[in-house]
Amino acid sequence: MKIVILAALLPLLANSAALAQTNQPPADAKSASSNVPGVQFPKIDSGRCAYFRIVAPNAMNVSVSLPGGRGTKGDDGVWTVTTSPLAPGFHYYTITVDGVTVSDPASESYFGTGKMSSGIEVPSPGEDFYLPKDVPHSDIRAHSYSAKSTGLIRRCFVYTPPDYDTNLTARYPVLYLQHGMGEDARGWSTQGRVGFILDNLIAEGKARPMLVVMDDGGITPGAMGGPRSGGGPAFWDKFTQVLIEDIIPMIDATYRTIPDREHRALAGLSLGGTQTWQITQSHLDTFAHIGSFSAPFGLPEVPGGFNGLLGDPAGFAKQVNVLFVSVGSAEGGLNSGSGKFHKALEQAGIKHVYYESPGTAHEWQTWRRSLHEFAPLLFQTAQDGNQ
């Protein structure tokens, strides 16, 4: 039995032995933190270039779907890939072997771009707001529930702040936080690092302790981006129904929330940002805080949006405590849809916060930073004695 079990690990060890014979990347290159335990490659150097080693003596073509990711075959059958400098933060990638696109077993996998993609975490020197620190930690809870509007058992993830289990009479405001297209409810807690971001902000006294609910924006469990969901109006309407009729009542019944609009926020990234606009424009009775990170389309008209409220700065400010719009500078910045929306809001005198993530594109580092800017603004003006 001993031999059988150890044999399962042999391919990994064989890889390591083969790799030792190849040319090495610069001495400052370190194994990526997104590698599975004990695996050396991919490595990343101080210039943010990633180095891959793939043992494939019989393959004719090997590449990695990152900038500059074309493979070169060595005499020993090991393919070497050295990328161009990568943006700091998290990037999905896949490996293509002789025309077949697959995931890399050496890296953690994440549900993104509609499939289980490999991911690589590129360090961002001087930026540690999303890294684990020795502060009081939250729980991120996977919770299953029956959703009447779909007849299915769904699963959501709920961030409960560090004091939730000791401060048993306290009730908390809730941020509903949506993922992007081709992702699911897992995105924010894994790729997005919501736990470390909120734990660190709360420990510094910069954000109010809150719950964060992360559910699937698709109508089937976990579905988003696949043929079953699509992006049409029927899809939008169904998710709105699931959120309003199933998710929010379930959360209010299961966790110690403050169940009113003043203590409820809705935000999302990319398609989740578009959904946020769709839903909040007709549900200001439910949400008083709104965040949109890199929404690609569906932004409200100014001044017609929100049933004309965007033409009434005082009326809008009375109803919406926080309106937050963000985008990455490398995905258009002020020239993107979000940037133009910000300028229109500014011109119309609508109170809002605009944030542009420097040097990042339509990617998770933009959205981590957006959450880090957005969360401290939330639930600060609500008058209540519960916190």
Next chain:
Amino acid sequence: MKIVILAALLPLLANSAALAQTNQPPADAKSASSNVPGVQFPKIDSGRCAYFRIVAPNAMNVSVSLPGGRGTKGDDGVWTVTTSPLAPGFHYYTITVDGVTVSDPASESYFGTGKMSSGIEVPSPGEDFYLPKDVPHSDIRAHSYSAKSTGLIRRCFVYTPPDYDTNLTARYPVLYLQHGMGEDARGWSTQGRVGFILDNLIAEGKARPMLVVMDDGGITPGAMGGPRSGGGPAFWDKFTQVLIEDIIPMIDATYRTIPDREHRALAGLSLGGTQTWQITQSHLDTFAHIGSFSAPFGLPEVPGGFNGLLGDPAGFAKQVNVLFVSVGSAEGGLNSGSGKFHKALEQAGIKHVYYESPGTAHEWQTWRRSLHEFAPLLFQTAQDGNQ
């Protein structure tokens, strides 16, 4: 922007289109529940054969690491793989393309065999104890904490029963449950379905509400099976220290436990079963309930084990409330190390429970069933007024 985002999903849709032109598996074949959303293949028929379709016109060789998994190339460049009948339950697998072993982006990935492996869930007709049902649901909480004995921030998973958040004065017994070699703390909650198994048992009144703590058996965060941990005595001792000095005190301080030996169990599968023997033999002051599922080695000597207590049936029964030993019939059954240990215990008159999972080998269906048999035995005789 719209076009850029949709383009990320095109490879998937192109796959679907290509697949429609190939020969189809039997009409009763259904998409595996372990597929990512919206993906048709792999499919499984009523005879438990799995059907894979891999678009690889340029590849020379494609196979799937399941019985009978050799690929056949069609004229359209689509490789077809039809496996032999598979055992019910969960199986790790990988795809090999021209000699390169990779993960399948069409299936969910799981950390197992020391890497991110693809997994396929084969239905088991008439067996639904591990499937989601419309019963009150638990939370499975991911919790980070600083471990003094290693100087690292670690992450564990904690099952809290359905009434944990409403029955706020109740305190609960705790089962510490370990994964196998090449796996990590995620194994039991994903591959193992611990949440649905316990929720269903508790709803039926068959198991007492309890906490289940699932942590990494390796000493580095998430590490097990890689070069950094290994399997030697230093490794065992370090994990024992982490469990006794860090994990248990942290759990008792963070959750509403009943912090005594009568309300604490340790169990594990495969290498986690071996660790269970290692730890409990010298820590009966900490644990009064013991479970070992398919432990491959390290089983105690009879009668010398437990410091000679296995030679003293009355003394052993006084100290150990539950001793549970299980193994799959297809991994040796009574002829396995666990089976022989059971026979030796029987001969020595040591009270214990032996369970053999019919028709399954060294695999997750054996361990799901083992948990389903083991959990109802736990914490039933402890005298206390807390539940």
